[in-house]
Amino acid sequence: MVITGFILGTILGSFVKALADRSLRNGTFWGRSYCPHCKKILQWYDLLPILSYIFLKGRCRYCGDKIGMEYLVVEVGMGVLIGFLFWQQFNNFQSFDFAQDKFSIFNFQSSIFILDLLYKIFFISTLAVLFLTDLKKMFIPDRITLPAIGISITFIIVITVIKIIYLYNYLSQTVLGRLLLPPHSDYFLRHAYYAAQPFLGSLLMGLLIGGFFMTLIIITKGKGMGGGDVKLGALMGLGLGFPNALVATMLAFLLGAGVAIVLMVAGKKRFGQSIPFGPFLVLGSLIALFWGERIINWYLYLSM
Numbered sequence: 281m282v283i284t285g286f287i288l289g290t291i292l293g294s295f296v297k298a299l300a301d302r303s304l305r306n307g308t309f310w311g312r313s314y315c316p317h318c319k320k321i322l323q324w325y326d327l328l329p330i331l332s333y334i335f336l337k338g339r340c341r342y343c344g345d346k347i348g349m350e351y352l353v354v355e356v357g358m359g360v361l362i363g364f365l366f367w368q369q370f371n372n373f374q375s376f377d378f379a380q381d382k383f384s385i386f387n388f389q390s391s392i393f394i395l396d397l398l399y400k401i402f403f404i405s406t407l408a409v410l411f412l413t414d415l416k417k418m419f420i421p422d423r424i425t426l427p428a429i430g431i432s433i434t435f436i437i438v439i440t441v442i443k444i445i446y447l448y449n450y451l452s453q454t455v456l457g458r459l460l461l462p463p464h465s466d467y468f469l470r471h472a473y474y475a476a477q478p479f480l481g482s483l484l485m486g487l488l489i490g491g492f493f494m495t496l497i498i499i500t501k502g503k504g505m506g507g508g509d510v511k512l513g514a515l516m517g518l519g520l521g522f523p524n525a526l527v528a529t530m531l532a533f534l535l536g537a538g539v540a541i542v543l544m545v546a547g548k549k550r551f552g553q554s555i556p557f558g559p560f561l562v563l564g565s566l567i568a569l570f571w572g573e574r575i576i577n578w579y580l581y582l583s584m
């Protein structure tokens with residue numbers, strides 16, 4: 281599973297790099313990749329993640345121009361992230377006790393698990409694109425964030441509806457279960473509300489974090505943060521939900537302040553000189569995605 285995740289990650293890595301480059305060039309997302317130096321259209325065997333880079337020794341097959349190390353770094357980085365995600369998710373999934381339920385797409389738990397995994401893969405890939413564009417050109421493209429926000433909202437709605445439909449079907453199969461449905465009892469409505477809580481949490485977090493960044497922009501008159509950060513903040517809130525989105529935001533500020541201090545001490549930046557905030561939001565989000573619960577438990581334990 282880890283190896284499958286790694287391979288999938290490296291493939292996604294080359295897409296991430298291509299999307300980031302095309303966003304920065306403001307070029308189309310469609311069409312074949314070509315060498316930026318000789319403009320020759322690249323074949324599939326020139327685009328194999330990691331392998332092509334190694335076989336071609338980091339040079340274009342056609343003109344011999346050097347291909348940046350960035351391609352390799354992004355592919356390996358995405359491979360590690362998705363490999364780790366698979367390892368963590370499948371470990372958690374197996375630790376559930378399913379008695380007779382066998383793993384299959386038609387099984388309720390497994391389908392929720394697969395949908396959730398697909399969304400996490402999407403979320404990580406999107407964050408990786410925004411990390412690259414903001415780091416290189418301090419640019420967070422709307423062409424990436426707005427569709428990602430739309431997909432996130434759709435995903436949360438779909439998963440909530442599936443849970444509620446499943447509960448309804450499950451109850452209506454037995455005589456006893458039917459007594460728990462309206463108008464006999466409010467059991468179903470109460471549990472439908474529980475199922476909708478993550479949805480409400482995500483929506484609230486999206487509005488809260490996006491709104492918070494918007495307020496910061498208004499107070500500081502646009503120094504340090506831009507509209508791109510607002511949309512990235514909303515995306516983080518939607519993708520991570522409550523309370524992980526809060527953990528991610530706090531980590532981003534801590535990491536950002538830490539790096540800013542190091543850069544100033546090292547004399548690379550002066551006070552007030554801006555560094556992009558997006559990469560820290562992305563790093564905070566990834567840490568919260570993988571270890572959010574642990575961080576919260578640890579924090580609550582410390583503060584007791």
Ligand SMILES: [Zn+2]
Pocket residue numbers: 315316317318319320340341342343344345
């Ligand atoms: Zn070339």
